[in-house]
Amino acid sequence: MPKGGLARRVTWAKQELAAAQGPVVVVDAGSSLLGEYVALKSEGRVMVEAMNLAQYDAMAVGRMDVLLGFDVLQERAAEASFAILSANIVDTETQELLFEPYVIVERDGVSIGILGISDQEVLSMPATRSAAAFLDPIETAQRYVSELREQVDVVIVLSRLALADNEALAAEVPGINVIIGGKTRRLVQEPRRVDDALITEMSYNGERCGKLTVFVGADGAPYDYVQQVVALTQDWPDDPETAELLDEYRRRYPVLE
Amino acid sequence: MRIRHRVQIVGALLLLAMALTGCQQPAEPTARVTLGPPPPPTIAHTATPEVATAVIPTPSPASATTVPTSTPTPQRPEQGIALTVLHTNDVNGYIDPCG
Numbered sequence: 001m002p003k004g005g006l007a008r009r010v011t012w013a014k015q016e017l018a019a020a021q022g023p024v025v026v027v028d029a030g031s032s033l034l035g036e037y038v039a040l041k042s043e044g045r046v047m048v049e050a051m052n053l054a055q056y057d058a059m060a061v062g063r064m065d066v067l068l069g070f071d072v073l074q075e076r077a078a079e080a081s082f083a084i085l086s087a088n089i090v091d092t093e094t095q096e097l098l099f100e101p102y103v104i105v106e107r108d109g110v111s112i113g114i115l116g117i118s119d120q121e122v123l124s125m126p127a128t129r130s131a132a133a134f135l136d137p138i139e140t141a142q143r144y145v146s147e148l149r150e151q152v153d154v155v156i157v158l159s160r161l162a163l164a165d166n167e168a169l170a171a172e173v174p175g176i177n178v179i180i181g182g183k184t185r186r187l188v189q190e191p192r193r194v195d196d197a198l199i200t201e202m203s204y205n206g207e208r209c210g211k212l213t214v215f216v217g218a219d220g221a222p223y224d225y226v227q228q229v230v231a232l233t234q235d236w237p238d239d240p241e242t243a244e245l246l247d248e249y250r251r252r253y254p255v256l257e
Numbered sequence: 258m259r260i261r262h263r264v265q266i267v268g269a270l271l272l273l274a275m276a277l278t279g280c281q282q283p284a285e286p287t288a289r290v291t292l293g294p295p296p297p298p299t300i301a302h303t304a305t306p307e308v309a310t311a312v313i314p315t316p317s318p319a320s321a322t323t324v325p326t327s328t329p330t331p332q333r334p335e336q337g338i339a340l341t342v343l344h345t346n347d348v349n350g351y352i353d354p355c356g
Contacts, residue, residue, distance in 0.1 A: 002354035013343055022339050029346035039350025047350060064349050110338050154340050182346030204347035205355050216338040223337075232354070246352055 007238035031062030085116025
């Protein structure tokens with residue numbers, strides 16, 4: 001039975017946000033904007049517009065987001081109402097970051113720092129190979145998590161590293177509360193805990209969404225959590241606004257038979 | 258007569274018990290599934306069921322208005338935080354269901 005679909009995902013996000021009775025953030029761990037035909041033809045615009053409707057707060061830069069080069073993704077970042085983050089991809093010549101490293105979100109009196117960490121595959125595309133350099137993820141995370149810890153109550157890392165590498169990240173970088181991963185495309189039913197960090201990811205192709213509620217004590221460490229895995233089956237209705245948006249893009253970029 | 262006397266005594270005891278306990282139902286275990294480890298003893302006092310029920314969304318707005326004491330308030334850092342993270346990854350540009 002097919003699962004996923006942008007219009008169902010927006011329904012899920014809107015429903016969760018409407019029912020929320022405490023602070024909520026909506027994030028994506030990256031490699032999400034490009035790949036499938038309409039998304040590719042629209043240079044990721046259809047995905048960004050739908051994610052705007054779902055009120056995403058941030059996403060990380062992954063391999064599939066830079067298929068058309070950094071310039072195209074920077075254009076999408078300018079159009080997005082959410083932050084597109086990477087703390088460890090820098091311009092080869094200037095050594096300046098190509099994207100924002102982190103964003104701080106305030107929700108219901110709680111400040112949340114969200115950091116983006118890319119993997120080296122971002123530089124494996126023909127369009128990106130010579131344009132940028134890759135900084136060590138752990139050293140980069142140590143620097144920015146330390147900086148964030150002085151400003152926020154909770155730190156979330158959106159990471160393109162493999163699951164085992166995310167465990168190393170959690171072990172070597174104190175101060176991280178949650179790591180949302182993706183590279184291994186695993187369905188992590190129960191978050192893994194390494195020191196004070198919870199690590200999870202939700203398979204691939206938008207088939208499933210995760211809802212992780214983490215309880216953080218006054219000492220800054222999580223003491224409990226609940227994760228719900230949501231399979232976007234046909235039981236989830238399409239969000240009408242998103243369905244209309246998708247129809248418009250399908251008309252604009254018809255699939256040739 | 259002896260039976261009637263016993264009934265009166267039992268009835269009096271029941272009335273006394275009701276007066277002492279009121280109409281409260283015995284507390285039932287919460288239905289929330291906790292996947293994580295139990296809270297450390299040093300901060301166990303913050304891991305109250307009220308925190309959990311206050312932050313996990315309840316679909317019926319009516320229940321919040323009929324039980325004012327359960328109306329949620331934002332969790333402040335000094336009391337501990339309950340943050341919900343809605344998350345996705347590796348969508349690969351899929352706009353339609355697949356699989």
